[in-house]
Amino acid sequence: MTVDLSTSYLGIRLKNPFAAAACSPLTGDLDNLKRLEEAGASLAVLPSLFEEQIEHEELELARLYDYQAESFAESLSHFPEYQNFRTGPSEYLDHLAAAKQAVDIPIIGSLNGSSNGGWVRYAKAIEEAGADALELNIYFIPTEPDLTAADVEQQYVDLVAAVKDSVSVPIAIKIGQNFTSLPHFAQRLVTAGADGLVLFNRYLEADIDLESLEFKPDLVLSNRHEARIPIRWLAVLKDQVQASLAATSGIHRMEGAVKMLLAGADVLMLASILLMKGSEHLSTIIDDVVHWMEENEYESIDQLKGSMSRKNSPNPGTLERANYMKALTSYTLDNQMPH
Numbered sequence: 525m526t527v528d529l530s531t532s533y534l535g536i537r538l539k540n541p542f543a544a545a546a547c548s549p550l551t552g553d554l555d556n557l558k559r560l561e562e563a564g565a566s567l568a569v570l571p572s573l574f575e576e577q578i579e580h581e582e583l584e585l586a587r588l589y590d591y592q593a594e595s596f597a598e599s600l601s602h603f604p605e606y607q608n609f610r611t612g613p614s615e616y617l618d619h620l621a622a623a624k625q626a627v628d629i630p631i632i633g634s635l636n637g638s639s640n641g642g643w644v645r646y647a648k649a650i651e652e653a654g655a656d657a658l659e660l661n662i663y664f665i666p667t668e669p670d671l672t673a674a675d676v677e678q679q680y681v682d683l684v685a686a687v688k689d690s691v692s693v694p695i696a697i698k699i700g701q702n703f704t705s706l707p708h709f710a711q712r713l714v715t716a717g718a719d720g721l722v723l724f725n726r727y728l729e730a731d732i733d734l735e736s737l738e739f740k741p742d743l744v745l746s747n748r749h750e751a752r753i754p755i756r757w758l759a760v761l762k763d764q765v766q767a768s769l770a771a772t773s774g775i776h777r778m779e780g781a782v783k784m785l786l787a788g789a790d791v792l793m794l795a796s797i798l799l800m801k802g803s804e805h806l807s808t809i810i811d812d813v814v815h816w817m818e819e820n821e822y823e824s825i826d827q828l829k830g831s832m833s834r835k836n837s838p839n840p841g842t843l844e845r846a847n848y849m850k851a852l853t854s855y856t857l858d859n860q861m862p863h
């Protein structure tokens with residue numbers, strides 16, 4: 525039996541649901557991008573262009589402009605107007621254009637930030653550089669008690685609407701899991717213009733350095749148990765939002781990949797496992813998924829997709845509170861596993 529692996533994401537038909545997630549060592553490198561394509565990736569999301577990167581470059585340019593204005597007023601005519609200057613972190617746009625040349629798979633550009641500032645206009649630049657779609661990673665950590673959940677959500681919605689307004693390619697919004705009522709918020713994002721949702725961004729928690737007594741950044745790769753979080757929310761959102769759904773976080777093996785698809789993912793975005801085992805490892809995961817589908821008599825990804833969503837699940841209650849009580853009360857010392 526040949527298995528039909530094709531799927532659709534953001535209106536783009538893909539040969540399979542296996543995508544390379546936004547991640548500089550993976551998709552920020554052209555040779556590795558080719559390796560990913562050879563290993564079977566059907567789609568790649570480029571690493572993000574960060575709000576901070578854009579602002580840094582604009583600050584530098586503004587400084588240069590002030591310097592020019594003060595020192596060489598007469599030479600201003602040779603200096604491009606600040607607004608018209610091609611400020612975009614041009615390396616990013618160049619990489620995007622080069623990526624489009626290097627591989628045949630669709631390429632998604634990524635913008636990462638939180639404020640509703642001028643950086644959003646780079647969405648247009650990313651589209652013009654040839655991106656097939658745009659992923660907007662909104663990464664915002666509220667720290668002020670005065671800021672309400674409604675304020676924060678409005679900030680996201682405004683950003684999505686602003687980006688949607690400026691591009692014609694589809695946009696996907698990558699969010700974290702920490703929203704009080706995720707289904708309601710997801711629906712608002714879709715109404716504001718999101719064509720897809722990427723579940724979930726992993727917030728990288730700073731650690732305390734006990735020597736210097738400072739917070740320090742520390743990137744920890746995911747583990748396969750983290751997949752449970754997107755699995756639950758994919759299952760809940762699948763039947764309720766009119767948008768494509770991408771799964772990311774904790775897809776390390778065939779099992780996680782299949783579960784994400786059963787819950788409702790249209791595509792799977794992998795990073796950590798490919799960093800640990802090499803981009804070539806993607807082909808092993810794909811082969812294992814095909815094997816599982818054959819063994820279990822699934823003919824296509826479309827048949828698999830969402831067949832365990834909350835609506836289709838025989839026991840949806842286990843996605844909610846009941847699961848919690850049962851899991852806690854049924855745990856015994858015999859369950860203990862070595863760390």
Ligand SMILES: Cc1cc2nc3c(=O)[nH]c(=O)nc-3n(C[C@H](O)[C@H](O)[C@H](O)COP(=O)(O)O)c2cc1C
Nearest residue numbers: 545546547548571572661746772773774794795796
């Ligand atoms: C080294 C590294 C760099 C990453 N860079 C980005 C990025 O630029 N933009 C983004 O949205 N996500 C970024 N991510 C997150 C990944 O795209 C992915 O969503 C996340 O790691 C969860 O998938 P995983 O469990 O397979 O690693 C990065 C992750 C890693 C490990």
